[in-house]
Structures are given as structure tokens and as C-alpha cells.
Amino acid sequence: MQYRTGEGPCLETLANKQDSHITDTSAEPRWRAFCVEALAHGVRSCLSLPLLGPDGLVGGYNLYNPHPGAFDDDVQARMRLFAGTAAGAVALGLRLADQSELNEDLHATLASRSVIDQAVGIVMAQQRCSVADAFALLGRASQNRNLKVHTLAAEIVTTVGARPPGPPPSSPTGELAPPGPEPGTRPAATTAPRGPRGGPVRGTDRREPRRVAGAHGTVTR
Template sequence: MAAVSNAAESRLVSAYGRLFSLLAESPEVDVFLDQVVHVAAEVVTPAVACGLTMRRDGGAFTVASSADLAARADEIQYGADEGPCLEALRHGKVVEVTDLRADERWPRYREHALEHGIAGSLSLPMTVDGETVGALNLYATHRGAFTDTARRHALAFTAQGAAALTVILRQADQALLHQQLTDAMTSRSVIDQALGVLMGQQRCTASEAFALLRQASQHRNRKLREVAAEIITQVSGESPQPAPGFISPRQHS
């Protein structure tokens, strides 16, 4: 028994290492989630399959699954609008099904899940910045599959997975912010160049030049930047040059 326990602990430690190796590789979010469910199914050994349910637009959908069984079990719950993974997602609590045949909590889900051979499950909420954003769903094909050790490992792995997901989502937000700032700087640069052209041509102030540019934008039903780019191209014979990319203080230091 000690050897089995030590082997399980070793798998859990290895799983942590794999999660944070993924972080170092800066993967796409969907790649990371796909790895999470496959590693979870390996770490929590009674589980036959693992799925990850996440919120979107007020609903729930499966973003990754280690096997078809998990995907089917999740879909049954979405169709029935009830089940352990939805319970975990909606209430932010761990939901265990020891013996689905004897469990009467979700009758519409239970009937179809039993037909697919599901006998038990363990659903664990994933929390990011204090909000439950998903639920990790582990499915088993025999009763009483999840021992105390299995539950402990599932809880530990889910906590580490949520921590890693938090980092990745923050990185994604930063990347989006960086792109938005770069786009804004590029637009501003093009508009400023066009204003300079108009000021020279019309011998007017910057405010007057901007009013002319805005009037042309409204009259043509075109974006301000597009009209500005046309003016620069007409005068120079070349498309406007992009502004240098935005560099955050962290990158600059």
C-alpha cells in the first residue's frame, strides 16, 4: 500500500511540473486546457475520463475532454440542465457521485449517464480571481471509485490547474492590452500625419484641420484613420508608415 501511495504522490508531483512547464512555453489557452484534462485523468487514477466545463455567455460548454465518455457525460447534463458538473459550476463546490444508480439528485441526467456506463463522478470547481469559471469533471465506470487519496489528489491538482489558468488568462489579457495600445498608437500616428498635411494645404490650425478630417470621415462614412491614410497616400505616393510598437514599462526596463 505504501508503494502504491508513493507512486500516486509521485504522479501528482510530476503533474505539477507538467502544468508549469506549459506556462513557461506560453501556450494558447485551448492547448493548456486540453493538457489539463489529460493530465488530470492520469493523476486521479480511478477516473476513466476527464472533461472541463467553463462558463460562456451565461451558459456552459465543454472546452476540453480526455475521452469521448467525458464529452458525452457533459453534453447529457447541458441537455438536461442538471447534473454534478453544472452543480459544481453554479455553486462553486465539490460534487461527488459515489453510486449514480442510487443517486436521485438529477433524474434526467442519471438515466442517460447510466446508459453510457457512468457509475460515479467527481466534479471540482476551478476558481480564477475569486470567481468560479469552470468545473473539472472526472468520470468513473464503477461505484465508489474515488478514495480519500484520489479526492485529495483531485483537489490538489484542480487548485494548481486553476492557479496556472489564472496566469495564462492574465497573460492573454496583457497581450490583448498590448495589441490595443499598439493599434491606438498606429491610428494616432496616421491621423497626426494627415493633420499636418491639411494644415499645410489649407493654412489652418490643428483644430480646424481635425474638423475637416472629421467632416470628410462622416461624409464618406469611413473611419477617421482610413480617410487620414488616403490623404497621406495621395500626397506622398506611399502608404503611411506604422508607428513603433507599444513598449510596456516592464519590457523597456
């Protein structure tokens, strides 16, 4: 209603970040277009409060009542306390939404970069050229075909790999995971060196053999 008429207590609150109060729409001289329509819908009193978060205005809190004078000083004071709490919750929700959008944009950027890097590697192998030359070839080809570099890179990777490129692997913490072993291979097991009786060898295993002279020759230990 207020957006349609272009006036009203809510729009006034959003504009000046101050409380706006109508005691009785039938006698309010301000915002006459809004008051006439609000009165026709049974609204007699209104209260609009700004929601002020840590970074500024995040919205408005509007209350309507079918009785005139419904929002006295005591009610307004209690509603201001509520509006302050609500503003903090709304500001937190907006910040979380912004962070989620930022994470999605970052993941999309990493995925796009991963595909381009794969395509550059393919061009390097095929043309036997440097990274800079491969990227320059990719750029010229994208211009000639009027395609984005990422789109052309995805085509190259799909052609060579026989399937569309997927997103870069990530660990449970959200960081990029290191590459795993090649398919069909087993990771090499690392074991400690063992002694002649099965126990671990302490210290370095690069000792020179010691020869001990005996009555019947030398013994190497």
C-alpha cells in the first residue's frame, strides 16, 4: 500500500531512520493518500521503527492497529527494545547470506580456474610449448571462436577426457585436497627398517661393517 501510494510511515522511517507514529489515520494530516486507504481497510493507528544493525539500517518494523491511539509511550518504548533485538538478528542473517554467496562465488572461481589449468596442460603436451605460450594459444582460440576462455577450456578437457570436467576436489574442511594416487595403483606403504631379530633399527642404518680378527680369520659384524 505504501509503495503503491509512494508515502507512509514505513517509507518515512526508511528514509530518515527515525520512528514514525500515526495516532489516528482519520485525523492524520501527513501521508493523506496512505491514511485514506489504510482507514478504508480498518487501520486506525500505525507505528514504524527503524532496524539499525552494526553496519546501518537493515529494515523497518511496522505495527498496525484497528484502534486509535493504540501505541502510547509505554508501548513504543517496549517496541523499540524489540526492534533493537530484531535488528541484530536480521543483520546476522544478512551477513551469513553474504558469506554463503561469497563462498559460492569463490568455489565457482576455483572450479573455473581448475578447468583452464587442465586445458593449458593439454595444450602444452600437444604443442610442446611453455605455460605462457599455451595460455596465449587458448586466448587466441577463444577470441577466434567468440567463446569465453572457460567454455573453450571445458570443451578441450571434455574432448580429451571423454567426459565433462568436474569441480576441483575438496577436503572436509573446504580446502583443496591434494591429488590422490592414479587409478589402478596402490599407495606405497612406508615401514620402519627392521633388525635381524625383527625389532626396529635405532639410529642410522648406514654404518660401515666392522671386521673383527680371530684365530681362524675375520668376522664381519
